[in-house]
Amino acid sequence: MDTRALRYFQVVAEYGSYSRGADALRISQPAVSRQIRKLELDVGRALFRRHGHGVTLTEAGRVLLDRAQSVFRQFDEARAEIRGAAKGPSGAIAIAVPPAAGRWLVPPLAERMAEALPGVQLRILGGFSGTIHDWLVRGRVDLALVHDPLPQKGFRLLPLAEEEVCLVGTPGAPALARGHARPADLVDLPLILPGRPNASRRLLDDWLAEEGGAPAPRLEVDDHSVIRALLRAGMGYTLLTRGGFAQEAARGELAGVPFRPRVHWKLTLVTAAAPAQPDLVDPVAALLRRVVRDVVKAGGWPARPLAAAPRA
Numbered sequence: 001m002d003t004r005a006l007r008y009f010q011v012v013a014e015y016g017s018y019s020r021g022a023d024a025l026r027i028s029q030p031a032v033s034r035q036i037r038k039l040e041l042d043v044g045r046a047l048f049r050r051h052g053h054g055v056t057l058t059e060a061g062r063v064l065l066d067r068a069q070s071v072f073r074q075f076d077e078a079r080a081e082i083r084g085a086a087k088g089p090s091g092a093i094a095i096a097v098p099p100a101a102g103r104w105l106v107p108p109l110a111e112r113m114a115e116a117l118p119g120v121q122l123r124i125l126g127g128f129s130g131t132i133h134d135w136l137v138r139g140r141v142d143l144a145l146v147h148d149p150l151p152q153k154g155f156r157l158l159p160l161a162e163e164e165v166c167l168v169g170t171p172g173a174p175a176l177a178r179g180h181a182r183p184a185d186l187v188d189l190p191l192i193l194p195g196r197p198n199a200s201r202r203l204l205d206d207w208l209a210e211e212g213g214a215p216a217p218r219l220e221v222d223d224h225s226v227i228r229a230l231l232r233a234g235m236g237y238t239l240l241t242r243g244g245f246a247q248e249a250a251r252g253e254l255a256g257v258p259f260r261p262r263v264h265w266k267l268t269l270v271t272a273a274a275p276a277q278p279d280l281v282d283p284v285a286a287l288l289r290r291v292v293r294d295v296v297k298a299g300g301w302p303a304r305p306l307a308a309a310p311r312a
Helices: 003-015 018-025 029-043 059-082 099-116 129-137 183-188 199-211 224-232 242-250 278-297
Strands: 048-051 054-057 091-097 120-126 143-147 155-169 238-241 255-258 264-272
Touching (some): 003 029, 003 059, 059 091, 059 120, 091 099, 099 143, 099 242, 129 143, 155 242, 224 242, 238 242, 264 278
Parallel strands (some): 091 120
Antiparallel strands (some): 048 054, 155 264
16 A cells, blocks of 8 residues: 555545645645545555545545554654654654644644754644544544543643633624524534534533423534535534634634633643653643733633643
8 A cells, every 4th residue: 555645544534625725745646536536446445535524534545544543643653763863852742733723732742842942843734623532532532632531541631821702703693693603502503513512512411401392403514624614604603712713813804702600621731640751741731731821821722721730
């Protein structure tokens, strides 16, 4: 199996689009398509399913992606180990982040790591909380940022910041006119939400259970960029943290209102209680905590830092 074709396949899977994957790889889309077609002929199954917004993985594609990421991670670790002449910690480390927090935290984290931990190769994976939890359990990532994770044996939880949750739609949308929202308002709204398990779905389930209703989203979408596109098109509403739509709000594309009573999600750093690479995980976790504190202090990311002891 051609490793170049595998790499192209991995990038297209991460971007959910042949064209965006080709742009990221800086090669033509036909070249990417040819390599992935070779893979499909090799395994004898289709790897992607096309739709209006791009592509999604088939079951065969999900199996191959899982194996490919494991293989590439071993390659990265081997490369880092061979180049281990660098001073300080060295190796490869994978961090999973939710889309909204990643916007604010990943750029400064990457910059700080290049300065403080030059021997550490950073890999960032973005996803919703349910997907991130699965990556943690299967050992595909070393650290993760998750909104309100449920306690689980074998993992350490360290709350880093608190973010306010808002009801979000287009500017002037009727449900936003009052300047705030109540949980009861959600019963009849056309909601666009990720599928379970997810922090926003868990919150919605709890709210509507109190109201005697059942959550019935207009659309379930497990792609953050697609959710935003649907919101901008006026297709409905969703739940986001303030940081999750601040940039679109500044451009006049989206608007949001807080809930009454106010609702907050805790962004929590999750690591294995006995990490496979403690010499990498511990310094990166410490650096990430400093990045959160500094970004909030600088006034960019609308969140409140938390100081808490790790929880098992």
